[in-house]
Amino acid sequence: MVEELPKDIRSFIDGIEITEDGALIFKGRRFVFAPGVLFSVSLMGALVERFSRVLGPVGRRALVNYGRRLAKELESLGAKGVLEYYLSLEHLMGFGRNELVEFSESRVVYRVYGSLYGEETGAYFKMKGIEPTATCNSGYIVEGILNYFAEKEGKPLFTSEEVKCKAKGDEYCEFVVRRAA
Numbered sequence: 464m465v466e467e468l469p470k471d472i473r474s475f476i477d478g479i480e481i482t483e484d485g486a487l488i489f490k491g492r493r494f495v496f497a498p499g500v501l502f503s504v505s506l507m508g509a510l511v512e513r514f515s516r517v518l519g520p521v522g523r524r525a526l527v528n529y530g531r532r533l534a535k536e537l538e539s540l541g542a543k544g545v546l547e548y549y550l551s552l553e554h555l556m557g558f559g560r561n562e563l564v565e566f567s568e569s570r571v572v573y574r575v576y577g578s579l580y581g582e583e584t585g586a587y588f589k590m591k592g593i594e595p596t597a598t599c600n601s602g603y604i605v606e607g608i609l610n611y612f613a614e615k616e617g618k619p620l621f622t623s624e625e626v627k628c629k630a631k632g633d634e635y636c637e638f639v640v641r642r643a644a
């Protein structure tokens with residue numbers, strides 16, 4: 464049985480417990496408050512800048528594996544259920560508001576409004592005079608989720624692409640995750 468997520472960010476914050484040693488715990492998992500700029504630049508901006516704008520294979524694998532772990536843990540929800548759970552969790556944690564636009568056998572499309580990475584990394588690119596580029600990375604986590612189920616079902620795997628990004632001036636970020644033909 465999977466526990467339901469809080470309905471909004473306020474109730475998520477109210478549900479966080481603080482241990483004597485100062486750890487922030489929500490439903491048995493540790494969370495952390497971090498300035499958005501530190502988080503997005505250390506995790507994305509600097510990596511992208513250093514490794515020619517492509518998240519390295521190690522970083523990418525870590526995100527895919529996070530998605531797979533989540534899918535395994537919440538397997539009873541099914542692919543769409545796990546995806547929706549993940550998108551809600553990202554919203555609660557302050558990464559931006561997600562909207563699932565399409566979920567079909569061959570294609571999944573979702574949008575992120577007010578993306579933390581898009582806004583902060585975009586500002587970082589601007590400050591450093593780097594040409595803006597699509598920079599968000601949740602698509603790899605979604606690949607991990609969908610491909611966990613695709614493998615179980617013996618179907619072709621998905622690959623994600625961020626087709627719109629706030630970091631390059633789009634109104635919102637949009638990911639298209641396609642299954643190989």
Ligand SMILES: [Zn+2]
Nearest residue numbers: 581599628636
């Ligand atoms: Zn983006």
